[in-house]
Amino acid sequence: MEGKNQSSLKEQQERRKRINRIKRGLISFIGIWMLLCMFLCVVLLFKVNSLEKQISQLVSDATVSKSAAETMSENTSDKSGVFSYDSTESIGGEKATEQVIANVSNAVESDSENFAEENDQLKVYLTFDDGPSDNTAAILDTLAKYNVKATFFVVGKTDDQSKEMYQRIVNEGHTLGMHSYSHKYSVVYDSLDAFETDFNQLQSYLYDITGQECRLYRFPGGSSNQVSNTDMSEFIRFLNEEGVTYFDWNVSSGDATSQAYTADELLNNVLTDVPKYKTSVVLMHDSNTKSTTVEALGPMIEALQGMGAQILPIDENTTLVQHIKADSVE
Structure with a gap:
């Protein structure tokens, strides 16, 4: 009887260990997933900022070109x-x-x-x-x-x-x-x-x-x-x-x-x-x-x-x- 109890207790311990491993795995997965998402967000923000700068520069260049064209027509x-x-x-x-x-x-x-x-x-x-x-x-x-x-x-x-x-x-x-x-x-x-x-x-x-x-x-x-x-x-x-x-x-x-x-x-x-x-x-x-x-x-x-x-x-x-x-x- 005592052997059965010890065996049952051991099984419960093993099951809790498995559950804990699964929990730790899930937590680790979620943590890694969140870190990955944060990393991707940072990368995307960086790229968006870079694109905004490029667009701003293009607009600025277009404005300068337009202004120069108008100046040429206005002031030779x-x-x-x-x-x-x-x-x-x-x-x-x-x-x-x-x-x-x-x-x-x-x-x-x-x-x-x-x-x-x-x-x-x-x-x-x-x-x-x-x-x-x-x-x-x-x-x-x-x-x-x-x-x-x-x-x-x-x-x-x-x-x-x-x-x-x-x-x-x-x-x-x-x-x-x-x-x-x-x-x-x-x-x-x-x-x-x-x-x-x-x-x-x-x-x-x-x-x-x-x-x-x-x-x-x-x-x-x-x-x-x-x-x-x-x-x-x-x-x-x-x-x-x-x-x-x-x-x-x-x-x-x-x-x-x-x-x-x-x-x-x-x-x-x-x-x-x-x-x-x-x-x-x-x-x-x-x-x-x-x-x-x-x-x-x-x-x-x-x-x-x-x-x-x-x-x-x-x-x-x-x-x-x-x-x-x-x-x-x-």
Whole structure:
């Protein structure tokens, strides 16, 4: 009997040992599995972090490349002038995103006599394209605050606020210019007839509202744009025959590019290039999305006045700034 009890006790001990071994095995397995999972998580986190850095670098490189491309289109060498592309929305919701490429040889020719030398009196013409907009009143208020006159190249808008802004531009002594009625590139530049129709529509419309016949024009995208379906010389010839003067620009604030410049950056863009020229025609935009342009305007005027520059509205005495010179078209 005692032998049986000892045998039973031994079996129980063996069974407990087996159970303990199984428990230890399970605990070890779970522990190893947890350590392995933690290791894998660490590896994955490291790889994710590495991928994030690579993606960030790629984005950064793409941004730099994009910025460089925009800078090349906005700011060529001193001898080629400063040009940009117009990415503003046209009336009717059509968005013009085509890049305007400057005709470098013509730019060199047109600006060669305009390079500033020491002690030259700098003349600066602030110009605003695409208005009127919700920001026009604020722009006019800022100009009035500093007793500065500017030039507004406007498009055709029929709402009461826009009509009020057309009249206010004229009443406050600014120059009112035309920038096409529709600002739809595909319409304006479809043919000479289309251009003439658009031109006459805007000129007549502005005369009906302000009593002033506009004799000043800025081509959407500039005279050197490469999005026109028709040779730009045809449109230039038409304006010449009408006795209408067109102006491009040789300084760009950068507010037309896809890059979202801050007010300080817009200011720096202008102040960097104005000292290069005796006559600077500065490209800016008057549209609902250009709040930074409004923000930059006051400091820009103060800085320009601080460097002794004259800020003037374009008139018949203004030195022509044209990417393609009007007198080169017969």
